[in-house]
Structure formats: structure tokens, C-alpha cells
């Protein structure tokens with residue numbers, strides 16, 4: 001079965017024909033061609049596929065596209081405008097929050113979700129908010145610094 | 161991209177529509193956040209022909225809570241439950257159990273109904289199709305024997321691992337179900353029938369790790385409810401291999417009442433140990449005095465008799481039983497002294 005799906009992707013309304021058994025992750029990567037969102041595991045265990053649905057972090061590898069009608073989906077491609085990196089992107093870039101980079105889009109989106117609902121998180125809140133994401137390279141210390149720095153940039157007016 | 165098996169997704173907006181869809185498609189499965197169901201479909205464990213998306217059913221989203229009672233709709237998200245200030249204030253065991261589930265992103269997706277109906281788990285079951293095929297499958301899917309207990313005579317010991325159920329059991333919760341033959345309300349304890357029966361057929365009150373819920377065909381969870389007991393102190397804790405994205409090695413909910421120097425009410429429930437969440441029987445006999453040697457020994461004996469982890473996870477069964485007992489003792493003592 002397939003359906004016409006109306007939703008908002010990275011700020012733009014669109015209508016797509018989508019099969020009922022299509023994961024949001026595959027839909028984004030294979031049909032729409034937005035490959036920023038990563039596939040890291042066989043379902044639910046790594047967070048590399050994290051996107052925002054109505055501003056809340058969600059795992060696109062366990063979300064069926066057929067359930068997101070009318071919702072707003074934001075992927076890592078939505079961040080940054082006119083060549084300017086967003087606060088979270090700058091944080092990860094300048095504080096070396098990424099090494100191999102595979103987990104990074106997931107961490108970036110989980111962090112963006114955090115800063116949208118809590119612009120000034122404590123370290124404990126940052127650690128809690130990133131609890132669904134796994135990184136095999138950084139040891140997390142740099143990621144936490146990156147998010148703290150992003151929050152400070154956000155306070156200066158750089159969008160998260 | 162591995163295509164998933166073909167299925168339809170229906171998106172009902174009212175409870176009546178959801179029930180009609182369920183009645184029309186006996187092979188359907190309700191879909192909450194999908195954090196359990198979609199994993200199992202991806203692994204080829206389940207292949208329902210129709211998924212009924214419960215997330216738009218408007219009757220299922222409310223948390224009605226005050227100091228006297230609580231009612232939680234099946235489609236309420238775990239994050240909403242964990243962060244609700246009245247739940248934290250009056251039903252701490254429940255808010256804490258919700259906050260201990262998986263990780264924050266999972267909790268944004270996972271629902272109360274999905275958590276209560278969470279499939280039982282086993283290292284021979286939660287595996288990819290090819291892994292299970294290479295091991296000749298097992299009883300819980302299409303195989304003919306149990307690899308955990310090869311002499312089990314048709315019984316599966318897969319472990320119930322949901323965190324909300326033990327918390328709700330200590331609150332003596334009831335669950336509202338709806339199906340083709342109308343609505344009914346049963347004690348939550350009766351939803352879980354994973355007793356590891358031996359040599360008797362599966363019935364509505366006796367099942368195992370495979371037939372672990374007493375839901376009738378076409379039934380769905382509508383809400384779960386509990387009453388508060390004045391003066392009840394409660395808390396939840398669990399041990400897991402890492403702090404998030406991880407099922408419990410053992411989880412324990414404790415609720416108790418202290419009057420003066422006397423323990424007057426004690427309820428303890430476990431998850432991650434048996435094919436059902438276990439509300440420990442016999443705790444009333446431990447009440448009447450303070451928490452002394454008699455109570456500690458008595459608790460250990462109840463745990464020894466009723467908590468029966470099998471080798472369904474990476475940690476051995478006897479370790480999980482000890483962890484469960486130690487956690488229960490710690491929580492009980494902490495609550496009594498708080």
C-alpha cells in the first residue's frame with residue numbers, strides 16, 4: 001500500500017507518494033536524497049538516525065513515514081543558513097565534537113532539540129539529553145563541551 | 161535499504177475507528193511509538209499485515225492525575241509521564257520508572273500502552289533473521305525447542321522487561337481494555353500470565369514467555385488507572401549494563417507505609433526477571449515492626465522463591481536474582497528511613 005503524505009520537511013511543505021512500509025530514515029535518504037541522517041544500527045540502539053519531529057528528537061529508523069502526516073520533520077540539513085553554521089554546528093566544529101563524524105548528525109539534532117526547549121542546559125541536562133546517542137570515537141567529553149559552547153553562542157543570538 | 165515486509169498502516173482518529181480497524185483486520189498490531197514493534201518487524205520476528213497507528217486516537221492522550229487517583233491513556237508518551245509534576249509529586253515510583261526507560265529519544269516516542277505490552281525478551285529471540293535461522297529458531301518464533309531450557313517441554317522463558325508494570329503493580333493498578341466484545345477492566349496483575357506453565361495448555365490465566373499477555377483477540381489497551389494510598393512512600397530503581405539505551409538486568413519498584421516505628425504496608429514488584437512482572441506475594445507478613453533481621457531475611461526468602469531469572473540475557477540468572485534482592489532491600493530501607 002502507498003499513500004500521499006503531506007508534511008513539512010526542513011521548513012518546506014511537501015506532498016510525496018510513500019509506501020506504508022517505508023521507514024522515515026529510508027524515505028529521507030533513499031527517496032528524497034537527504035543523506036545527512038545516518039543509519040548506524042539495525043534499529044533503535046545508536047541514535048545516528050535522530051531527526052526532530054515537531055521539535056522533539058525521534059529515531060527515524062523506528063518511525064514509519066506513514067505516521068508523520070501533518071508534522072514538521074527537521075534533519076541536519078535544515079541547520080545553518082546562507083553559509084553560516086548554526087550554533088550547534090559551530091560547537092561541534094570548533095570544540096572538536098566530531099571525529100569520524102558518523103554519529104555527528106544524530107548528536108547535532110539531539111542537541112538542537114535540547115536547545116530549542118532548554119536554551120541554557122546544565123551539564124547534567126546535556127548528558128541526559130544525549131542519552132540515546134552513541135559515539136565510538138570522542139569519549140563524549142568534547143561533545144558535551146560542544147553543546148555547552150553552542151548554548152553560549154545561542155545566547156548571543158546564533159540560532160541553535 | 162532492506163525493504164520491510166509489506167503491510168498497511170491505518171491511522172484512526174477515534175477509539176471507535178481504532179476498534180473497528182482492529183476487528184476488521186484480525187492479523188493487525190497496534191503501533192505505539194514503534195520502539196519495540198518496528199525493531200521486531202525489521203528483524204523478521206513479526207510480520208503483521210496491518211499496523212494500527214494509535215498515536216492519533218484522541219481519547220488515548222490524557223493524563224488525569226491528582227493526589228487521590230491517576231489515569232493514563234495508552235498513547236501518552238513516556239517523556240510526558242516522567243516529567244508530569246503531579247505524577248512526580250504523588251506517584252514518584254511511576255515517574256521514576258518512566259524516566260528509567262531506554263533513553264530520552266526513545267521516551268519521546270515510546271507510549272504507555274506499548275510499554276505495558278512490551279514483548280518479552282531473550283538472547284535467542286532478539287536477533288536478526290539470519291542469526292535465528294542459523295540457530296534453528298526457537299519456540300517463541302517458529303522453532304521446536306527452547307535453547308535456554310532445552311528440556312522445557314514447550315515452555316518459553318523469555319523475560320518481561322517493561323519498567324512501568326512493576327511500578328503500577330505496587331500501586332495496585334487496573335487496566336482498561338477494549339475489544340470486539342466491548343470494554344472490560346481487570347487488575348493489571350491479571351494482564352500478565354507469563355508463569356512458565358509446565359504440561360498444561362495455555363489459558364487466559366496461565367501462559368509463558370511466549371503467551372505472556374491475557375489480551376483477547378482484537379483487544380487494545382485504553383488506559384491504566386490507580387488510586388493513591390495516603391502516606392505511601394514509593395520509588396523505582398534498576399540495574400543495567402550501561403545507563404541508557406539498555407533494558408534492565410533487574411528493575412524493582414517499592415511502595416511502603418511507615419507509622420511511627422512500624423512498617424504497616426509493603427509492596428515490592430520486579431521486572432527483568434521472570435516472563436511476567438512479579439508483585440511479590442507474602443510481603444504483608446513482613447509488616448508490623450521495624451526493618452530488622454526478620455524482615456531482611458524474610459524478603460530474601462520471598463525473592464528466592466518467586467524471582468526466577470533464566471539465562472535469557474547476557475548476565476546469568478543467579479546474578480540477576482541477587483541484584484533484584486539487593487536492590488529491593490536497598491530501596492525498602494531507604495524509603496523506610498526517608
Ligand SMILES: Cc1cc2nc3c(=O)[nH]c(=O)nc-3n(C[C@H](O)[C@H](O)[C@H](O)COP(=O)(O)OP(=O)(O)OC[C@H]3O[C@@H](n4cnc5c(N)ncnc54)[C@H](O)[C@@H]3O)c2cc1C
Nearest residue numbers: 044192193194195196197262270271273274275322323381
Ligand atoms: C535500545 C532500546 C532500549 C530499551 N530499553 C527499555 C527499557 O529499559 N525499559 C523498557 O521498559 N523498555 C525499553 N525499551 C522498549 C521501548 O522503548 C519501551 O518499552 C516503549 O515504551 C515501548 O512503547 P512503544 O509505544 O514504542 O511500543 P510499540 O513498539 O509501538 O509496541 C510494543 C507492543 O505493544 C503493542 N501495543 C502498543 N500499543 C498498544 C495498545 N494501545 N494496546 C495494545 N497493544 C499495544 C504493540 O502491538 C507491540 O506488540 C527499549 C527499546 C530500545 C530500542
Ligand code: SF4
Nearest residue numbers: 282298306307316317
Ligand atoms: S526462552 Fe527459549 S523459547 Fe523463549 S525466546 Fe528464549 S530460547 Fe526461545
Ligand code: FES
Nearest residue numbers: 040046047049061
Ligand atoms: S539507526 Fe541506530 S538508532 Fe536509528
Ligand code: FES
Nearest residue numbers: 099100135136137
Ligand atoms: S565521531 Fe565517530 S562515532 Fe562519534
